[in-house]
Amino acid sequence: MLSHVIESWVSLYANHAALRTGIEFLHIGGLVAGGGCAITADLATITAVRDRAATRTTQLQLLKKTHLIVVLGLVALGVSGALLFGADVQTFFYSRIFWLKMGLMVLLLVNGWLLLLGERQVKRGEPRAWARLHYTAVASLILWSLTTLAGAALPNIG
Numbered sequence: 617m618l619s620h621v622i623e624s625w626v627s628l629y630a631n632h633a634a635l636r637t638g639i640e641f642l643h644i645g646g647l648v649a650g651g652g653c654a655i656t657a658d659l660a661t662i663t664a665v666r667d668r669a670a671t672r673t674t675q676l677q678l679l680k681k682t683h684l685i686v687v688l689g690l691v692a693l694g695v696s697g698a699l700l701f702g703a704d705v706q707t708f709f710y711s712r713i714f715w716l717k718m719g720l721m722v723l724l725l726v727n728g729w730l731l732l733l734g735e736r737q738v739k740r741g742e743p744r745a746w747a748r749l750h751y752t753a754v755a756s757l758i759l760w761s762l763t764t765l766a767g768a769a770l771p772n773i774g
């Protein structure tokens with residue numbers, strides 16, 4: 617059953633350029649919107665730690681506003697990524713870069729959850745909460761960059 621679905625998807629994907637373009641756009645668009653928003657918020661968080669309390673409060677409000685765009689970007693990356701994977705399972709299932717990328721993706725999601733926790737701790741005024749948020753923002757910057765690097769390597773190194 618599953619192999620039949622994959623076969624039909626492989627032939628649909630191979631024979632429709634507009635469909636391939638749409639899925640690639642969803643993948644890169646998810647990265648630009650979700651990743652772009654996340655990286656902007658991370659940089660603002662990293663600088664806010666050194667600023668006055670007033671700036672930090674504004675930063676927390678900005679961070680809250682970015683969550684929906686980042687989550688929608690990750691959903692677009694996940695759905696389009698699964699369709700890209702399904703279009704060439706033979707290549708990607710045996711690709712170390714692909715599984716490295718999936719590992720980075722899991723770390724990115726866990727770090728995103730820690731960022732949400734960090735925001736709550738800051739709101740509760742817990743000691744060193746801003747310092748922890750700073751490290752989580754730095755980790756987010758690194759993970760988005762490494763996942764994108766792994767993604768760019770996929771079609772080339774395989």
Ligand code: HEM
Nearest residue numbers: 643647693694697698700701708721763764767768770771
């Ligand atoms: C934060 C998450 C992700 C980022 C930043 C990301 C980024 C990228 C980038 C930059 C490319 C290269 C596009 C190109 O050169 O055409 C790519 C390709 C690819 N991505 Fe992702 N991706 C992410 C998540 C995923 C997920 C969750 C999957 C699978 C479930 C996935 C599967 C793929 C596949 C199979 C390709 C190769 C497409 C091809 O060669 O035709 N990606 N990704």
